[in-house]
Structure formats: structure tokens, C-alpha cells
Amino acid sequence: MSLRINDVVPDFEAETNQGPVRFHDWIGDNWAILFSHPKDFTPVCTTEFGAVAQLSEEWKKRGTKVIGISVDGVDDHKGWIGDIESYSNSQVDFPIIADDGLKVAKLFDMLPADAYLPDGRTPADSATVRSVFIIGPDKQLKLTMTYPMTVGRNFGEVLRALDALQATTSKGIATPVDWTVGEDVIIPTAVSDEDAKAKFGEFETIFPYLRKTKMPQ
Numbered sequence: 382m383s384l385r386i387n388d389v390v391p392d393f394e395a396e397t398n399q400g401p402v403r404f405h406d407w408i409g410d411n412w413a414i415l416f417s418h419p420k421d422f423t424p425v426c427t428t429e430f431g432a433v434a435q436l437s438e439e440w441k442k443r444g445t446k447v448i449g450i451s452v453d454g455v456d457d458h459k460g461w462i463g464d465i466e467s468y469s470n471s472q473v474d475f476p477i478i479a480d481d482g483l484k485v486a487k488l489f490d491m492l493p494a495d496a497y498l499p500d501g502r503t504p505a506d507s508a509t510v511r512s513v514f515i516i517g518p519d520k521q522l523k524l525t526m527t528y529p530m531t532v533g534r535n536f537g538e539v540l541r542a543l544d545a546l547q548a549t550t551s552k553g554i555a556t557p558v559d560w561t562v563g564e565d566v567i568i569p570t571a572v573s574d575e576d577a578k579a580k581f582g583e584f585e586t587i588f589p590y591l592r593k594t595k596m597p598q
Contacts, residue, residue, distance in 0.1 A: 383490055384489055384490045384522060384525075385522070386522055386523065386524070386525070387521050387522065387523075388521065388522050389519075389520050389521055389522075390404075390415075390489070390514065390516050390520055390521070390522050391404070391485075391488040391489065392404050392405040392520075393484065393485055393488055395478045395479065395480065395484070395485060396455055396478070396479045397448070397455070397458075397476035397477055397478050397479060398455055398458040398459050398462065398476060398477050398479075399476040400476075402448075402476060402478070405520055407446070407448070407476075408446065408516060408518070408520060409446075409518075410518050411444050411445060411446045411518060412443065412444055412445040412446070412515070412516065412517060412518060412543065412546075412547065413445065413446045413447070413448065413515075413516040414440070414445060414446070414447045414448070414513065414514065414515055414516070414539065414543070415447075415448055415449075415450060415489070415513075415514040415516065416429070416433065416447070416448075416449055416450070416512070416513045416514075416534075416539075417449070417450045417451070417485075417486065417489070417491060417510045417511060417512050417513075417514075418430075418449065418450065418451040418452070418510060418511065419451070419452055419510045419511060419530065420451065420452060420453060421451050421453040421457040421458060421460075421461040422457070422460075422461050422464070423530075425530065425531070425532075425533050426451070427461075427464055427465055427468055428468065428533055429533055429534050429536070430449060430461075430465045430469075430473065430477075431465050431466075431468045431469025431471065432469070432534075432536045433447055433449070433475070433536060434465065434466070434469050434471035434472060434473045434474070434475075435469055435471045436536060436540065437471065437472070437474055437475075439540055443540075443543055443544070443547060445543060446475070447475045448475055448476050448477070448478060449475060449476070449477040449478065450477065450478035450480050450485055450486070450510070451477060451478070451479075451480065451510075452480050452481060452483060452486060452510055453479065453480075453481055454479045454481045455479045457479075458477045458479060462477070480510075486510045489512070489514065491510045491511075491512055491527075492510060511527060511528045511529065511530060512525060512526065512527045512528075513525065513526045513527075513534065513539055515539070515542065515543055515546060517546075517550065523546050523550075524542055524546060526539070541560075541561060544561070544562050545560055548562070548566070548596070552566070552596070552597045553569070553572075553580070554566040554567060554568065554569065554594075554596075554597065555567040555568075555569055557593070562596075563596065564596070565585075565593045565594060565595060565596065566593065566594060566595075566596050566597075567591065567592065567593055568581060568584055568592040568593070568594055570590050574586075574592075577592060577594070580597075581594040581595070581597060582594070582595075583595075
């Protein structure tokens, strides 16, 4: 299936290093981030899993659950976690889905339906399983990013994007380039000047279609 922004993400059952999960039930009323990897015991992915582990308290502050997925089995995951924790000096307290059958990778359109894992496979055989999916409490896909195998992901940007998504969803605003929490926000063009004044108070009109205001409390 093709997965687009605002689609309800697929529900599925899977095994993880922390036991079985049903995805929609696991999300519950939280925001969620699913981040995927093509193979355990690979260098770039080890650094990325470590970065996610180091951000554990930041995810919790934002009411967000994180879950990894790698195209290997539970036993491999459990062995790999030792390397991740050693590298990052942080506990891996989130589940990692075992997707050695490629079910989840295909459900999330990361691999074609006829993809399979050959004997003696390498990460290149599942290279496009290198995505981040940010999912809202409504189970809809809010944002996705896909990277090549050679480029480590910037989880500071994932955190920034999550902040922006949560702000725009709850406050009825948009965010400008490079926005971070505390900076001015954009008033949507669908809101008239009169309504903007009533809702946001003072605002700056840069162009008729670009108006900025303080972040609503």
C-alpha cells in the first residue's frame, strides 16, 4: 500500500525484544515514532539507536512513545542492544520490532510486495528500510523521512519536527523555517485578520499571506 500524510497507519501484530505488540493498542492515546533499520549490528544504525536511547526523557516530556524496527529476529535484537547501550552509555528502554519476515516493512511501503531476504543477505537487500514515521494519537501519519544507508539521521531534527507537529495540531498555527519552541509562529491564511486579532492578539503582517505572532500559551 502507498502511505501518505494523514492516512491512518497500518495496524499489525509483531514480536519485539519486550514481547508481542499490537501497534494501534501500543500507541494508545500517545504520539508515536516508528523508526526503521535494514539490519542489526550495522554501524550507522547503532549510532542512531544510541541517539534515540539518549533522548528517552525528551520523548516522555512530549507524551511520545518510540519503537524501533529492524529486519532481524528478537535474539539478534537482544544481542545488538548490548552494543547500542555500550556505545551510547544509555539504556534502550523502548521495544524493537522483529521484522525478519518483512511484514511491517511492506505494510509501511518501505519495500515492494515481492521483496524477500536472500541467504547471506546484506543491509543492501533491505536498504530502503531507513525511515522515520511520526504518528499522532489519532493513528494518522503526520510526517515521514527516509534516508540512505550512509547518512545518519538527525534525531534533534526529529524532536524539533515533533514539537512543531504538536504545536500546530493543538494551537491552530503553522511554523516557519527552522522553528523551535518559544519562537514566533505563522497565522494560517484561512484565518482572517479580524479572527486572528481575536484569537492571537497582536500580530505582524509581513505580506498579506504571511503574518507572524507570538506562540499562543
